[in-house]
Amino acid sequence: MTAAAPEPKANMGRPVPRYEAAAKVTGRATYASDMPLDNPAYAFLVTSAIAKGRIDSFDLDDARRVRGVIDIVTHENAPKLKESKLFSNGGYAGTTIQPLKSADITHDGQIIAVVIAESYEAAREAANRVKVSYTAVAPSASFDSPGTTTAAAKGQNAQFKEDPEVGDFAKAFDAAEVKLTASYETPTQHHNPMELFTTSCAWMGDELVIYEGSQYVYGLKNGVAEQLGIDADKVRVVNPYVGGGFGSRGSMTPRTAIIAGIAKRLNRPIKLVPTRDQGFTIATHRAETRHEIKLGAGRDGKLVALRHDGAEVSSRPDAYCVGGTKTTTRLYACPNVASLVSIVRADRNTPGFMRSPPEVPYLFALESAMDELAVKLNMDPVELRRINDTNVEPIGGKPYTSRSLMACFDEAAKAFGWSQRSPQPKSMSDGDWLVGYGCAATCYPTQMAPSAARVRLQRDGRTRVEIAGHEIGTGAYTVIAQTAAERLGVPLEKVAVFLGDSDLPPAPVAGGSNSTASTCSAVMMVCDRIRQRLFKAVMPSDSLTDKAKETVGISQAPSTQAAKSDRPLDIEKAFDALGVGIVEEYGEWKPEGAPLDSFTAMHSGHARLVGGHQMKDKIAYAFGAEFVEVRVNRFTHEIRCPRLVGAFAAGRIMNPRTARSQLMGGLIWGMSSALLEATEIDERNARYVNDNLADYLVPVSADVPGVEVILLSEQDDHINPAGVKGLGELANVGTNAAICNAIYHATGQRIRKLPVRLENIEV
Amino acid sequence: MRPFSYQRATDPDMALQALSAAAAANNPLTKATAQPLAGGTTLIDLMKLDVMRPAAIVDINPLARSWSAIEPGSDGLRLGALAKMSDVAAHAEIQRNYPVIANSLKLAASAQLRNMATLGGNVMQRTRCSYFRDVSYENCNKRNPGSGCAAMDGVNRVHAVLGTSDQCIATYPGDFAQALIALDAMVEITGRSGARRLPFADLHKAPGKTPDIETTLQPGELISAFSIPGRWPRSVYLKARDRQSYEFALSSAAVALDVHDGTIRDARVALGGVATVPWRAREAEALLKGQKFDDGLAQRVADAAFAEAKGRRHNGFKIALGKRVVARALQQAVTMEI
Numbered sequence A: 001m002t003a004a005a006p007e008p009k010a011n012m013g014r015p016v017p018r019y020e021a022a023a024k025v026t027g028r029a030t031y032a033s034d035m036p037l038d039n040p041a042y043a044f045l046v047t048s049a050i051a052k053g054r055i056d057s058f059d060l061d062d063a064r065r066v067r068g069v070i071d072i073v074t075h076e077n078a079p080k081l082k083e084s085k086l087f088s089n090g091g092y093a094g095t096t097i098q099p100l101k102s103a104d105i106t107h108d109g110q111i112i113a114v115v116i117a118e119s120y121e122a123a124r125e126a127a128n129r130v131k132v133s134y135t136a137v138a139p140s141a142s143f144d145s146p147g148t149t150t151a152a153a154k155g156q157n158a159q160f161k162e163d164p165e166v167g168d169f170a171k172a173f174d175a176a177e178v179k180l181t182a183s184y185e186t187p188t189q190h191h192n193p194m195e196l197f198t199t200s201c202a203w204m205g206d207e208l209v210i211y212e213g214s215q216y217v218y219g220l221k222n223g224v225a226e227q228l229g230i231d232a233d234k235v236r237v238v239n240p241y242v243g244g245g246f247g248s249r250g251s252m253t254p255r256t257a258i259i260a261g262i263a264k265r266l267n268r269p270i271k272l273v274p275t276r277d278q279g280f281t282i283a284t285h286r287a288e289t290r291h292e293i294k295l296g297a298g299r300d301g302k303l304v305a306l307r308h309d310g311a312e313v314s315s316r317p318d319a320y321c322v323g324g325t326k327t328t329t330r331l332y333a334c335p336n337v338a339s340l341v342s343i344v345r346a347d348r349n350t351p352g353f354m355r356s357p358p359e360v361p362y363l364f365a366l367e368s369a370m371d372e373l374a375v376k377l378n379m380d381p382v383e384l385r386r387i388n389d390t391n392v393e394p395i396g397g398k399p400y401t402s403r404s405l406m407a408c409f410d411e412a413a414k415a416f417g418w419s420q421r422s423p424q425p426k427s428m429s430d431g432d433w434l435v436g437y438g439c440a441a442t443c444y445p446t447q448m449a450p451s452a453a454r455v456r457l458q459r460d461g462r463t464r465v466e467i468a469g470h471e472i473g474t475g476a477y478t479v480i481a482q483t484a485a486e487r488l489g490v491p492l493e494k495v496a497v498f499l500g501d502s503d504l505p506p507a508p509v510a511g512g513s514n515s516t517a518s519t520c521s522a523v524m525m526v527c528d529r530i531r532q533r534l535f536k537a538v539m540p541s542d543s544l545t546d547k548a549k550e551t552v553g554i555s556q557a558p559s560t561q562a563a564k565s566d567r568p569l570d571i572e573k574a575f576d577a578l579g580v581g582i583v584e585e586y587g588e589w590k591p592e593g594a595p596l597d598s599f600t601a602m603h604s605g606h607a608r609l610v611g612g613h614q615m616k617d618k619i620a621y622a623f624g625a626e627f628v629e630v631r632v633n634r635f636t637h638e639i640r641c642p643r644l645v646g647a648f649a650a651g652r653i654m655n656p657r658t659a660r661s662q663l664m665g666g667l668i669w670g671m672s673s674a675l676l677e678a679t680e681i682d683e684r685n686a687r688y689v690n691d692n693l694a695d696y697l698v699p700v701s702a703d704v705p706g707v708e709v710i711l712l713s714e715q716d717d718h719i720n721p722a723g724v725k726g727l728g729e730l731a732n733v734g735t736n737a738a739i740c741n742a743i744y745h746a747t748g749q750r751i752r753k754l755p756v757r758l759e760n761i762e763v
Numbered sequence B: 001m002r003p004f005s006y007q008r009a010t011d012p013d014m015a016l017q018a019l020s021a022a023a024a025a026n027n028p029l030t031k032a033t034a035q036p037l038a039g040g041t042t043l044i045d046l047m048k049l050d051v052m053r054p055a056a057i058v059d060i061n062p063l064a065r066s067w068s069a070i071e072p073g074s075d076g077l078r079l080g081a082l083a084k085m086s087d088v089a090a091h092a093e094i095q096r097n098y099p100v101i102a103n104s105l106k107l108a109a110s111a112q113l114r115n116m117a118t119l120g121g122n123v124m125q126r127t128r129c130s131y132f133r134d135v136s137y138e139n140c141n142k143r144n145p146g147s148g149c150a151a152m153d154g155v156n157r158v159h160a161v162l163g164t165s166d167q168c169i170a171t172y173p174g175d176f177a178q179a180l181i182a183l184d185a186m187v188e189i190t191g192r193s194g195a196r197r198l199p200f201a202d203l204h205k206a207p208g209k210t211p212d213i214e215t216t217l218q219p220g221e222l223i224s225a226f227s228i229p230g231r232w233p234r235s236v237y238l239k240a241r242d243r244q245s246y247e248f249a250l251s252s253a254a255v256a257l258d259v260h261d262g263t264i265r266d267a268r269v270a271l272g273g274v275a276t277v278p279w280r281a282r283e284a285e286a287l288l289k290g291q292k293f294d295d296g297l298a299q300r301v302a303d304a305a306f307a308e309a310k311g312r313r314h315n316g317f318k319i320a321l322g323k324r325v326v327a328r329a330l331q332q333a334v335t336m337e338i
């Protein structure tokens, strides 16, 4: 075993290499824009240079003269498209702002024209030559701009149902022995997946194929069909590999239906490859947030009062919000809790999911405040968490299905060497560098959604698994292949997996870290049906009781590991007894508590996620603890993070190798969200300034010399058949707080606004 | 990107001819219709962004046969303009006798870029001002003379505090140029009318009223080499930046000292990341000469280097930062083992 392939502990699968590793590193893997098209035309976008106002006129003469230009589509001649509602209101779209519909401009970088040409180069050149006259209106850029409106999230966002509260916060806070009030702030961020926001559309008669990196092929298929006004059965979305999503490809963006409409009109396949900077405004982003936290505690450290108020920026038409108070009000034992989430409307594009959408900003506030409270109490921050650890969430009084938070703290603290920390701020240094240690908790809700799967087994053990899941770099192919191999008892090499195609059985959106739990539970169920058919063929039925007839071949254990200990099945013998060459099963699985319409919704591209705090009589979260070492240069004030250590418990770990890779990427991103990543906005015109990968900073290898991931063994039989909690979004939560807590320890300076840059350090 | 013609120049004459044929249009160099192509890591990027729109590209890479030599001698160093950043940074004699040069190159850009980029292209690289690089902004005096400056009251964290004008506050972004200007380098220039030599300090022009004119190089001229007099084993390049690698300086200092028996006989201080052009801090150097070093002196020198600095909304921090960087670079140079 190597560091990259950790030894499996109890309730962990084998650390087999990635299913598609060779295809990816040799360039054989075909991403959406690699798909061959028959005689395509190329599209290039023109985006607005103002954030608010109107287009008065276009001067297209110069652009039309570029050799190879076929058409220039503006609001004056764009294909007519139907509206699509926001995903949170029962639609598919990530924004209700529809470009090319009128002369109005509602945000910076809105699509205002599409140039179609015989080559990419001609389209791009012509786009550069499009001249636009605008009437600009002064926009509201963000929190502090004049002209914004603010209102409670509850009542305007259908998915934000309740501001959690319990007890009497005001009274308890008043009476608390130790009090803390502090405000925190997080910036706008962009996903910047490596794969650009490309779209190719090809019609064959009245049938449309879309090649586009998507985290939800069923959602995109149904959404585009709705906008085009055609039957969803006529639309197919294909993307066997997705070059990173991080939430940016979870809901439909306006570009897809526009390109499909133009392809139809021109009767030619069209390929769109937008630029990196256009990606900042034609898809979504993580909105900037502000928080006020009030904590009241006894001298013993026990929380008696907690209030978390959050505010998030959204667009004028859409009430998007992440509302992370659902998590921060439930993480620690506290009898008196209050909270309020507000939405601030500005002249911006509608924000959207970005890896751990609620937890990243909201736990930054809570986990920073916990550290501040520990300082006030003169208490070790780990001990403060221990004192307030709970197996029952305080709002609804429901038990956690399992919770290994303190085990994670203890393991990570040991590996990190937390005991070497001298608690006094500014007490550790090394040459030019002040050294600080910090820690924070992370958690992420366990979520599941209905999923279907089709599995086909041949006599020689060759297996084909089909499911419209998504390989966004997480290891979906690998864990699905492992599940089928283990469940059917066939060698892993014999399993072929097909994903990323909306002609396959539906799977939910690859979001909310639900994919492994949902798709593997469906695959397990379908494999069990195959085993059952085979078992029945080789067992004389009169030897079984009626009950045994129902369940023979099906593992009673919740996790795939247990399947091994079941009766071995001689596949060849069973096939001979059945007298067939292939056994195939299709099945639809839904998690406990899924709504009645789950399966119809699944087929029409609506994922009904359940889990987290929304389960009946219980609450399910994955947990972790993160420790960081931060160094602050006395002279340059540069801030570096040489060590990141995280310990995580997330139910069954399907594959320690892919799990570690996910968590490692998360830790790095978490560090990045504290020290590097921020989209700068020019307040005068509400436009993004650093919209490229040279200026939008992400870590390079030299920034992350030491990252250690510890996987804890945990078994949870109360969540889903796969026993999986999901960990894709677990590790980039809390890291930002751990970094600021470490900066405080290094410098004595508490920083409550991200990102932390060298100019924010005063030593 | 717009259509352009591409010509590969196999010898200097051919390059000069191709360049000066187009130079007739009488544009400033930055707008010349023909541009030489070296590593392309600045030029091609700016063409893709539609910021630079040359009609002709003259590929000078074949000239590397005669223009890429690295020649350390007893009385100085000569570097061909087409030498790669990575080759110069890795050269043992340069590391030993000119650490400020080796480190200014090693700490720049990324390994991939350093393998492509040349010294000539490096000193000619253009500002990273976001408004300059985004043509959807009308108002950029450097790109669009007379149109105003979007950065002045916009997002200007990376902008300059020294050498600015009311027309432009864009930072000269490179690192290597600080080493060259500190060490009194000369630039060798070849044109149709023959060769000339110029102090490197006279190559770049502060923005003043004409921020679109960045250098004194004329259209049709090429840099063929740099020569550096003397040896400077006691020299450092200190660079402060947002991440550990692959990032431009927020503030940097190139410092070279000649110390004898504890007395500073000669001192050179140049500043990066804070000025509109490669910046020599001569007033600061004057304070050092003939003195014995202590931390108080370092502080006075740093203050003198930034005496004229003017900060704006987001870049004011660079003044205090720059002073600490200068002081620390001096300490490092004084204490380094040679």
Ligand SMILES: Cc1cc2nc3c(=O)[nH]c(=O)nc-3n(C[C@H](O)[C@H](O)[C@H](O)COP(=O)(O)OP(=O)(O)OC[C@H]3O[C@@H](n4cnc5c(N)ncnc54)[C@H](O)[C@@H]3O)c2cc1C
Pocket (backbone or CB within 6 Å): A694, B035, B036, B037, B038, B039, B040, B041, B042, B043, B044, B045, B081, B082, B085, B107, B108, B109, B110, B113, B116, B117, B118, B119, B120, B121, B122, B123, B124, B125, B173, B174, B175, B176, B221, B222, B223, B224, B246, B247, B248, B249
């Ligand atoms: C992401 C990124 C990060 C970077 N980070 C840094 C950094 O930290 N520090 C740093 O110093 N630099 C940095 N750079 C800039 C990089 O060092 C320069 O782009 C590079 O040195 C330019 O050299 P080149 O040979 O590629 O020039 P080219 O792009 O080929 O040319 C640049 C300009 O110089 C002209 N030119 C080229 N050669 C000659 C010549 N011999 N005579 C006259 N004119 C000539 C060209 O016509 C062109 O206008 C970075 C660049 C990028 C893209």
Ligand code: SF4
Pocket (backbone or CB within 6 Å): B127, B129, B130, B131, B132, B139, B140, B141, B142, B143, B148, B149, B150, B151, B152, B167, B168, B169, B170, B211
């Ligand atoms: S600082 Fe200079 S380059 Fe930047 S916008 Fe102003 S004029 Fe243009």
